[in-house]
Amino acid sequence: MHKITHISMETDVLAENRHLAEHNLERLRGSSVRSVDVMGTTGAGKTSLIIALSRMLMARGLRVAAVAGDVTGQDDYDRFQAAGVRAYNLNTGKECHLDANLLDRTLDGIDLLAVDFLFVENVGNLVCPADFPLGTDKRMVVISVTEGDDMVRKHPMIFQGADIAVMNKMDLASYMGIDVERVKADYRRLSGGKELLPVSVRTGDGLEALADRLLG
Amino acid sequence: MHKITHISMETDVLAENRHLAEHNLERLRGSSVRSVDVMGTTGAGKTSLIIALSRMLMARGLRVAAVAGDVTGQDDYDRFQAAGVRAYNLNTGKECHLDANLLDRTLDGIDLLAVDFLFVENVGNLVCPADFPLGTDKRMVVISVTEGDDMVRKHPMIFQGADIAVMNKMDLASYMGIDVERVKADYRRLSGGKELLPVSVRTGDGLEALADRLLG
Numbered sequence: 001m002h003k004i005t006h007i008s009m010e011t012d013v014l015a016e017n018r019h020l021a022e023h024n025l026e027r028l029r030g031s032s033v034r035s036v037d038v039m040g041t042t043g044a045g046k047t048s049l050i051i052a053l054s055r056m057l058m059a060r061g062l063r064v065a066a067v068a069g070d071v072t073g074q075d076d077y078d079r080f081q082a083a084g085v086r087a088y089n090l091n092t093g094k095e096c097h098l099d100a101n102l103l104d105r106t107l108d109g110i111d112l113l114a115v116d117f118l119f120v121e122n123v124g125n126l127v128c129p130a131d132f133p134l135g136t137d138k139r140m141v142v143i144s145v146t147e148g149d150d151m152v153r154k155h156p157m158i159f160q161g162a163d164i165a166v167m168n169k170m171d172l173a174s175y176m177g178i179d180v181e182r183v184k185a186d187y188r189r190l191s192g193g194k195e196l197l198p199v200s201v202r203t204g205d206g207l208e209a210l211a212d213r214l215l216g
Numbered sequence: 217m218h219k220i221t222h223i224s225m226e227t228d229v230l231a232e233n234r235h236l237a238e239h240n241l242e243r244l245r246g247s248s249v250r251s252v253d254v255m256g257t258t259g260a261g262k263t264s265l266i267i268a269l270s271r272m273l274m275a276r277g278l279r280v281a282a283v284a285g286d287v288t289g290q291d292d293y294d295r296f297q298a299a300g301v302r303a304y305n306l307n308t309g310k311e312c313h314l315d316a317n318l319l320d321r322t323l324d325g326i327d328l329l330a331v332d333f334l335f336v337e338n339v340g341n342l343v344c345p346a347d348f349p350l351g352t353d354k355r356m357v358v359i360s361v362t363e364g365d366d367m368v369r370k371h372p373m374i375f376q377g378a379d380i381a382v383m384n385k386m387d388l389a390s391y392m393g394i395d396v397e398r399v400k401a402d403y404r405r406l407s408g409g410k411e412l413l414p415v416s417v418r419t420g421d422g423l424e425a426l427a428d429r430l431l432g
Contacts, residue, residue: 042257042342042371043363071343071373075366094373096312096343125341126258127287127312146362146385147259150291155258157287157310169362172388 017132020100024107024135031112035120036214037098037134039158040142041151042124045168047076048201049142050119051083056211062116067106069098069121076121086115097128100135117214126151130158138214144169149179152186152196159190164213170200233348236316240323240351247328251336252430253314253350255374256358257367258340261384263292264417265358266335267299272427278332283322285314285337292337302331313344316351333430342367346374354430360385365395368402368412375406380429386416 028035040046047068054064065086068076072091080087090106092098103120110118120136122129126143133139141162143151146169152159159165165187173180180198187196197213199206244251256262263284270280281302284292288307296303306322308314319336326334336352338345342359349355357378359367362385368375375381381403389396396414403412413429415422 041259041340043259043360043367070370072371073366073369075370094343096341123343124257125312125343127310127339127341128344144259144362146360146388150289151259153289154286154291155288172362172391175388175391 014131017100020104021133021135024100024103025137027104027107028112028118028135028137031115033112033115033118034215035118035136036138036140036164037120037122037129037136038140038142039122039126039129039162040124040140040166041126041144041147044124044142044144044147045201046121046124046142047079049166049168049199050121051080051085052201052204052207053211053214054080054083054085054119056207057117057215060211063114064117064119065110065115066119066121067103069102069123071096071123092123096123096125097132098122098134099132103134126155126158130155130161133161138163140164140166140214142166142168145173145176145178145180149182152183152190156190159187164197164210165191165194166197166199166210168199168201170198170205171202173198230347233316236320237349237351240316240319241353243320243323244328244334244351244353247331249328249331249334250431251334251352252354252356252380253336253338253345253352254356254358255338255342255345255378256340256356256382257342257360257363260340260358260360260363261417262337262340262358263295265382265384265415266337267296267301268417268420268423269427269430270296270299270301270335272423273333273431276427279330280333280335281326281331282335282337283319285318285339287311287339308339312339312341313348314338314350315348319350342371342374346371346377349377354379356380356382356430358382358384359399361389361392361394361396365398368399368406372406375403380413380426381407381410382413382415382426384415384417386414386421387418389414
């Protein structure tokens with residue numbers, strides 16, 4: 001988080017965000033939309049994962065949409081659309097995270113009664129999104145085996161605030177020589193006993209279990 | 217960057233940082249220390265890259281030190297020390313980037329006359345560090361092939377502000393099926409004709425060329 005001279009102002013911003021997040025949650029639930037905030041490192045595979053999960057949920061009969069959050073551009077939006085996932089682009093301009101106000105304004109452009117499940121892809125960043133809940137049912141954090149085995153210890157706040165933690169690109173685990181058990185143990189300790197979910201979007205391993213968790 | 221209600225305050229923070237950065241640069245150059253701010257995604261391999269480059273510079277007779285910047289913990293510091301690189305730990309607490317003030321305070325604890333080259337590893341983040349030059353001779357941004365081929369287009373500011381851009385983990389390029397030429401073309405266009413440097417810390421490819429660039 002950037003240095004802000006007056007602590008009271010930071011508190012105000014976070015409190016106002018929480019208030020708006022509650023408003024978003026009411027709004028989504030009022031339209032029977034289930035939702036997840038997908039946080040994670042840049043390049044962890046958030047977009048590919050959302051596409052794979054969207055296809056699974058659509059195969060289960062759900063109407064899915066995705067909000068593509070990024071600082072600039074519409075690469076992820078284009079990828080969602082090309083993959084047949086209804087998408088909405090959300091650029092933050094310079095902000096390193098989404099916030100409840102940005103999601104609120106994006107929801108204005110979505111016919112929520114035509115959506116059963118909404119993915120909100122946050123800006124790739126393991127620090128700033130932690131402080132800004134959006135008002136989704138769940139928060140999920142995605143890392144990948146290529147990032148090393150110290151991610152949980154280095155970014156405890158975002159893992160503590162997440163309902164689901166996912167380690168992607170498991171097909172590369174042996175090549176990377178990463179100690180996945182160490183990451184799992186770190187997360188178990190930090191989360192009070194929760195299990196990190198290993199997945200591979202490339203092979204499909206773990207994705208059905210993750211889809212169940214999203215709906216659970 | 218976080219939402220800050222008063223634009224004037226943001227301007228003040230950035231202007232003060234630039235002033236302190238100039239002070240740091242004078243201080244480093246005054247002690248004949250050459251320096252680089254190593255920015256990049258979480259998990260791009262910044263720490264491994266700095267270790268590999270440090271060994272090369274040490275083999276060339278330079279006295280090297282590294283500042284390990286992270287939100288919390290001392291994993292990178294421990295890795296530097298274990299690899300024989302003199303290291304200094306710098307935790308930001310919650311900040312998602314280093315700033316010139318934090319570096320200034322860290323320099324207070326370093327015998328600069330015993331250092332020829334200083335690596336400063338920034339917090340893993342492709343957004344926030346862009347706005348906060350530290351006062352190093354050069355700024356370098358590190359991404360890896362596992363993050364996809366859209367990184368430059370998604371994060372133009374940090375690439376525009378960097379003197380050197382590096383793509384790591386090239387040994388995984390064919391497995392990942394990434395279009396490296398596309399990333400190179402994006403960077404060339406954005407930087408006014410500069411070349412992205414492909415490297416692999418694992419195989420050593422490209423590292424000597426990168427060391428030359430750091431000293432050039």
